[in-house]
Amino acid sequence: MEANTEIKNAKARIEHIEDVLSSVAAGELELRIESDIEDDLTGVEQAINLLIDDLTHELKKSLKMKQEMEEKLHKIQDQQKTILQQQEDLMELSSPVSKVWDNILILPVIGTLDSQRTQIMMENLLQKIVTTGCTTAILDITGVPTVDTQVANHLLKTVTAARLLGAECIVSGISPAIAQTIVHLGINLSQILTKATLQDAMIYSMKKNEQLVDGKVKTNYVDLDDN
Amino acid sequence: MDFNEKRIPIIKIRDYLIVSIQVDMHDRLALQLQTQILEEIYRTGSKGVLIDISTLEMVDSFIGRVLSGMASMAAIMDAAVVIVGMQPAVAITLVELGLEMPGVDTALNMELGMEMLEKRLNKA
Amino acid sequence: MLEIVSDKSWELLEKCPILNEYDIVKARQIVREFAKKEGMGIVDQTRITTAVSELFRNMFSYASGGEVLIEKGIIEEKPTLIITCIDKGPGIDNIELAMTDGYTSGGGMGYGLPGAKRLVDRFEISSELNKGTTVRVMKWK
Secondary structure (H helix, E strand, O other), rough: OOOHHHHHHHHHHHHHHHHHHHHOOOOOOOOOOOOOOOOHHHHHHHHHHHHHHHHHHHHHHHHHHHHHHHHHHHHHHHHHHHHHHHHHHHHHHHOOOOEEEOOEEEEEEHHHHHHHHHHHEEEHHHHHHEEEHHOOOEEEEEEEEOOOOOHHHHHHHHHHHHHHHHHEEEOOOOOOHHHHHHHHOOOOOOOOEOOOHHHHHHHHHHOOOOOEEEEEHHHHHHHOOOO | HHHOOOOEEEEEOOOOEEEEOOOOOHHHHHHHHHHHHHHHHHHHHHOOEEEEEEOOOOOHHHHHHHHHHHHHHHHOOOOEEEEEEOHHHHHHHHHHHHOOOOOOOEEOOOHHHHHHHHHHHOOO | OOOOOOOOOOEEEEEEEEEEEEEHHHHHHHHHHHHHHOOHHHHHHHHHHHHHHHEEEEHHHHHHOEEEEEEEEEOEEEEEEEEEEEOOOOOOOOHHHHOOOOOOOOOOOOOOHHHHHHHEEEEEEEEOOOEEEEEEEEEEO
16 A cells, blocks of 8 residues: 555656656746655755756856847947948048138048049039039149049049039149059040149139239138138 | 929020929920020020029939030020039939030039129120 | 849839830839938939939830839848839840940930949840840949
8 A cells, every 4th residue: 555655656756857847948947846755766856956956057147148248249239330430430531621712622632542432522522512602623632642543533523523513623733653553544634624733723723713813812802701 | 193284484584594494304395495495595585594403303314415405506596505503413423324515514503604604795 | 034033032112114204204203212212322312313214215215115123122231222124125136235335226325224334233134136125223222
């Protein structure tokens, strides 16, 4: 009789272990095996409880790590966004268009020109021509070490587009190296008005606008109330 | 939608004709405008035409051709055409398209366009 | 008929018939709206609108019309507007010649096809004589 109840008890306890294990497998880590009886099975039960403890611990740890990783990823993504934004800002900053005299805009270009930067520069300049109503724009490329075919074509395009808007675009400061490259590449810049220095371009523009007569600046052409 | 209803008005001020294109023109409308302007030049004896395209969001090869054609035709009739207020995006696109419109006079705005015509007439 | 087929991942935004001159205007305005929605800058909006205007006009004047599919998808990891012009016209005899600046068979200036190609990021054309022409252009952000 007694052996029978013992087997029954043991069966019930094993079933309990199974229940707990399946719950744990389903993700309920708070459950533990409970038993008042102390016998050979107790060792197994305790061992299982310990295992569940360990598992819970490890799981929590990995969860925490995952969270940390996600946070780091977010941080990196944010940083990347900032970098991209800064690159764009830099791109715009590196091509400042300023009105230096009544009717005259200057765009000093410094550094190596790539296709994308030239394109943004071109759009900025044309937009500024329209908003200021200046009919003369000087593109000074003294600070540009080299140009390639694409960049030269962009410059050509800018000058032509400016003409379509109703403005004249002058390129100044072409270095010997750039002059050589342009001719070697077979690019025809004959439609573009070029001046040796920024000063020459300035003098030409002011003469054209009748702001400079006989070497003297006619100040009445400068509207001091402007800006 | 009836596009035929839209006729682009041509205004005469002193010696000039002023046209402001504010609709996205279909091809026939563009050609119709060309004829209309030339007839107005003939009828009024105007010496100059200002065509404001500042609200045009797009000029493709057809409209570009109509505009530059109009300039050449008007020139034969002794009238100067100035295209006024082209948007930067339109200008960039036209150049990339391959239409540089040589020989067509352009101005940033109406005022400058008017000045341009006046200078030209005084010289003549 | 011709080998240009849509990718399954692309989303069809609009189908426009080109049957008359008003359809050209309407369709290019729809294209501009989608370009704007995709976040393209003003210059790119103008480029794609002008390019499709050239293509639509070609369909209308050489093939007496056709159909335009406006789709969007991811090309080279960039969100892209894809416009396909399908006509059942006479077809193009010599595509290479038709793509040459200044060449025209219909009294235009010959900037239509080569000009449109310069304004977009990708340009595909296929044509079969007496069957029709399909032109697909793509512009990404």
